[in-house]
Amino acid sequence: MTDALSRADFEARLRRIGAERYHDLHPFHHRLHGGDCSPDEVRAWVINRYYYQHSIPMKDAAFMSRVEDPDLRRAWRSRIEDHDGTETNEGGIRRWLRLAEAVGLDRDYVASCEGVLPATRFAVDAYVRFVRDKSLLEAVAASLTELFAPKIHASRIEGLLQNYAFADDAALSYFRNRLKEAPKDVAFGLAWVLDHADTAEKQDHAARALIFKTDVLWSQLDALWGAYVDPARIPPGAWRPGEGLAPGAEAA
Numbered sequence: 631m632t633d634a635l636s637r638a639d640f641e642a643r644l645r646r647i648g649a650e651r652y653h654d655l656h657p658f659h660h661r662l663h664g665g666d667c668s669p670d671e672v673r674a675w676v677i678n679r680y681y682y683q684h685s686i687p688m689k690d691a692a693f694m695s696r697v698e699d700p701d702l703r704r705a706w707r708s709r710i711e712d713h714d715g716t717e718t719n720e721g722g723i724r725r726w727l728r729l730a731e732a733v734g735l736d737r738d739y740v741a742s743c744e745g746v747l748p749a750t751r752f753a754v755d756a757y758v759r760f761v762r763d764k765s766l767l768e769a770v771a772a773s774l775t776e777l778f779a780p781k782i783h784a785s786r787i788e789g790l791l792q793n794y795a796f797a798d799d800a801a802l803s804y805f806r807n808r809l810k811e812a813p814k815d816v817a818f819g820l821a822w823v824l825d826h827a828d829t830a831e832k833q834d835h836a837a838r839a840l841i842f843k844t845d846v847l848w849s850q851l852d853a854l855w856g857a858y859v860d861p862a863r864i865p866p867g868a869w870r871p872g873e874g875l876a877p878g879a880e881a882a
């Protein structure tokens with residue numbers, strides 16, 4: 631039997647997965663942040679990424695429904711509030727819809743999730759199912775892609791502000807808020823995984839869960855690229871440029 635890695639070495643193994651596989655490396659993000667996306671490519675990204683946003687609280691509720699330890703549930707439940715909002719916090723889902731309006735989309739159209747690419751649905755639904763069906767350790771490990779998210783959020787804010795007329799503080803408030811919210815989640819999640827992955831076998835399971843999650847993120851961008859960039863082959867039923875525009879917004 632192989633020995634478990636030390637905490638530090640196991641954390642380094644997890645971080646290496648991010649360095650090699652996180653979706654900040656995907657060409658769609660380079661195109662988006664570098665100002666090379668057309669207005670319709672940005673709209674397609676906003677529509678599809680909304681499906682991820684709308685599913686994250688369901689994923690976290692699925693997780694919590696399986697947790698017997700009240701302390702773990704207490705630590706986890708702010709994730710749902712961060713997205714769904716509270717009396718004093720607008721919440722990430724409404725902030726994302728503000729971004730949708732800023733890029734000229736009708737918020738009800740985006741919230742309906744009509745027009746989402748089939749591959750986006752498959753990938754995101756697979757994540758929700760993974761969290762429902764796998765061990766709690768694998769579910770928490772899968773959330774650790776968020777270790778790598780602050781960097782991409784910061785470069786997205788900078789890139790969008792620099793390159794797109796729609797971008798301002800209100801439109802991008804989703805990302806600024808995540809910069810404040812995500813660190814507490816990942817600090818907790820990482821410590822929990824390091825504490826609980828105390829055998830080589832559990833470490834392998836956790837690492838594989840993180841790899842699975844990087845695939846969930848990567849395949850959404852592959853789907854966007856194939857449908858709207860090259861070869862620009864939009865699957866039946868998916869959003870077509872000109873659809874779902876906000877009243878008064880112009881087709882690009």
Ligand SMILES: O=C(O)c1cc(C(=O)O)c2c(n1)C(=O)C(=O)c1cc(C(=O)O)[nH]c1-2
Binds near residue numbers: 772773775776783847
């Ligand atoms: O913009 C991004 O690149 C990005 C990535 C991720 C991620 O790594 O899963 C999340 C988010 N954003 C995000 O905003 C968010 O709320 C979030 C929750 C989770 C999760 O798995 O529980 N990931 C992410």
